[in-house]
Amino acid sequence: METVDSARLASNLLTLPTLLGVSLCALVFAIIRSYVSWNARSRGLPLPPGPRPLPLVGSLLNWPKSPQWVAFRDMCAKYGDVLYFDLLGTPTIILGSPSAMLELLDKRAANTSSRSTGPMLLLTGMETNFGSMPYGSCWRLHKRVFWQEFHPGAVRLHLPAQRKASRMFLGKLLKSPSKLRKHVRFTFFAAILKAILGVDVAGDDEALLDVVEAALEWRGEALLPGKYLVSAIPILQYVPPWFPGATVQRLSVYWRSTVARLKEECHRCVEKSNGEDCAGSRMIARMEAEKRPAELAEEVIKNVLHTAIEAGSDTASQMFSTLQSFFLAMSLYPEVQRRAQAELEAVVGTTRLPDFDDIGSLVYVSALIREVLRWHNVAPLGAPHMTVEDAEFRGYFIPAGTNVFPNVACMHDPDIYADPDVFRPERFIHDGKLDFSTAPDPAMFIFGFGRRICPGRYFAENGLFINVAAVLHVFDITPPVDENGRVIKIEPQLTYGSIWCLSCGLSLYYQAPIGTSGGADPRSAIV
Numbered sequence: 001m002e003t004v005d006s007a008r009l010a011s012n013l014l015t016l017p018t019l020l021g022v023s024l025c026a027l028v029f030a031i032i033r034s035y036v037s038w039n040a041r042s043r044g045l046p047l048p049p050g051p052r053p054l055p056l057v058g059s060l061l062n063w064p065k066s067p068q069w070v071a072f073r074d075m076c077a078k079y080g081d082v083l084y085f086d087l088l089g090t091p092t093i094i095l096g097s098p099s100a101m102l103e104l105l106d107k108r109a110a111n112t113s114s115r116s117t118g119p120m121l122l123l124t125g126m127e128t129n130f131g132s133m134p135y136g137s138c139w140r141l142h143k144r145v146f147w148q149e150f151h152p153g154a155v156r157l158h159l160p161a162q163r164k165a166s167r168m169f170l171g172k173l174l175k176s177p178s179k180l181r182k183h184v185r186f187t188f189f190a191a192i193l194k195a196i197l198g199v200d201v202a203g204d205d206e207a208l209l210d211v212v213e214a215a216l217e218w219r220g221e222a223l224l225p226g227k228y229l230v231s232a233i234p235i236l237q238y239v240p241p242w243f244p245g246a247t248v249q250r251l252s253v254y255w256r257s258t259v260a261r262l263k264e265e266c267h268r269c270v271e272k273s274n275g276e277d278c279a280g281s282r283m284i285a286r287m288e289a290e291k292r293p294a295e296l297a298e299e300v301i302k303n304v305l306h307t308a309i310e311a312g313s314d315t316a317s318q319m320f321s322t323l324q325s326f327f328l329a330m331s332l333y334p335e336v337q338r339r340a341q342a343e344l345e346a347v348v349g350t351t352r353l354p355d356f357d358d359i360g361s362l363v364y365v366s367a368l369i370r371e372v373l374r375w376h377n378v379a380p381l382g383a384p385h386m387t388v389e390d391a392e393f394r395g396y397f398i399p400a401g402t403n404v405f406p407n408v409a410c411m412h413d414p415d416i417y418a419d420p421d422v423f424r425p426e427r428f429i430h431d432g433k434l435d436f437s438t439a440p441d442p443a444m445f446i447f448g449f450g451r452r453i454c455p456g457r458y459f460a461e462n463g464l465f466i467n468v469a470a471v472l473h474v475f476d477i478t479p480p481v482d483e484n485g486r487v488i489k490i491e492p493q494l495t496y497g498s499i500w501c502l503s504c505g506l507s508l509y510y511q512a513p514i515g516t517s518g519g520a521d522p523r524s525a526i527v
């Protein structure tokens with residue numbers, strides 16, 4: 001009897017309206033709970049402003065496609081210099097002014113130095129590039145191993161490699177100036193490989209170059225925020241490659257294999273260098289001296305080396321794009337080029353090529369390089385940092401796990417740089433000295449911020465200097481001319497990955513060396 005009553009009671013309770021009622025109560029309870037917990041976390045502070053998010057998809061449809069830095073600049077003009085987006089649950093902010101960038105990414109670096117480890121990182125095999133690692137002991141170990149070879153004192157050891165690569169670059173330009181893109185790639189590639197692996201890239205050692213290129217060619221596109229749906233819906237990463245439409249999973253197999261091959265190649269080269277003085281062998285010696293377990297040491301060194309190659313020689317890297325922008329600027333601004341050449345002739349003379357000791361005396365050339373970095377900033381959205389704790393910033397709530405992008409479009413803000421689209425190195429010179437009092441040093445922004453600031457910057461500055469100074473000293477860079485000798489107007493085109501780079505349809509013509517007023521021809525130093 002008792003059993004029948006219980007069953008009847010249960011069936012009465014499980015009627016549809018009861019079920020709906022219970023579900024509704026659960027939903028209301030969940031909403032209230034999440035509201036209360038959000039309020040406790042945010043302490044009632046609002047999120048930063050931004051385009052109005054839509055239900056379910058958040059700000060996904062407001063996230064601009066291309067060029068993002070311009071779109072974000074316009075949005076900042078409307079909403080202020082801290083913009084908020086909800087990318088399917090991932091909080092994302094864009095910082096639109098130097099003060100906001102320095103305040104959040106430099107001064108609050110303890111909270112803003114991590115990286116998001118989204119599914120694309122694993123799919124691309126980039127999780128072993130320490131530039132992508134979240135902040136923590138693993139990143140610190142990699143960064144330390146890298147920094148021991150790239151801090152301002154250590155980069156002096158790499159000067160011979162950079163000098164030699166730049167001389168070879170000049171030789172290649174003399175022989176085949178129309179292959180500019182290839183030669184630009186060569187100079188950074190040769191310098192970094194010699195510096196870290198002890199490898200001499202004689203002539204066109206395409207084999208190693210191919211391994212590097214294969215590992216790098218897809219990166220700009222693949223890592224573009226919002227490019228693949230899987231970044232927004234991480235569960236999609238588990239779809240098997242054979243599943244219809246699983247393009248990214250099929251690409252992933254290829255991407256990962258190219259990175260793995262590059263790492264193996266780095267390891268093989270360092271082993272082959274057989275203790276020769278290069279960064280790789282010094283890293284091994286240090287790890288041995290610290291008595292690190294062999295397996296860990298090998299993995300860390302491979303990761304650091306492939307990170308350095310990617311950052312230092314990738315065709316989509318900042319070095320590559322910056323040097324190309326230099327050629328473009330010189331062909332468009334002949335008066336700037338003449339002024340730099342006059343300075344080189346006065347300081348260096350006509351019997352030798354410029355060298356690193358000349359940096360301090362070549363004020364105009366140094367300002368010119370700063371202007372290239374500003375004029376065509378090649379990574380206007382920098383690299384996103386991720387916050388690790390909830391924070392308050394300028395009266396707004398920034399949740400833990402927010403991706404923070406600095407929009408370095410401020411390099412083209414007329415309030416910061418007068419006539420920002422004009423190439424004018426003079427903006428950085430006062431009383432014959434480099435002076436950033438009226439126009440901030442672009443290096444403050446373009447190398448990133450806080451603890452994640454580019455650790456390769458000193459090596460980068462040396463590499464840019466030696467190549468730019470040597471090219472200016474030996475060549476005249478002019479726009480191309482047609483068969484009737486008429487100047488062809490260069491229309492620079494920019495391709496957009498996570499990094500801007502000049503798509504090099506542009507070919508430049510080189511004139512006789514300028515060093516003609518007596519003495520030995522500086523070309524004798526070109527190899």
Ligand code: HEM
Pocket residue numbers: 130131132143146307308311312318319322379382383384385446447448449450451452453454455456457459460
């Ligand atoms: C013009 C040249 C270069 C520019 C403008 C540049 C800029 C940058 C930027 C913006 C970042 C991200 C910083 C941040 O997250 O705040 C970065 C990171 C990095 N760069 Fe560079 N870079 C250049 C050249 C190089 C070179 C030549 C190397 C290596 C030899 C290098 C190695 C790295 C590494 C390892 C990171 C990751 C740092 C980390 O996340 O801890 N960079 N760089």
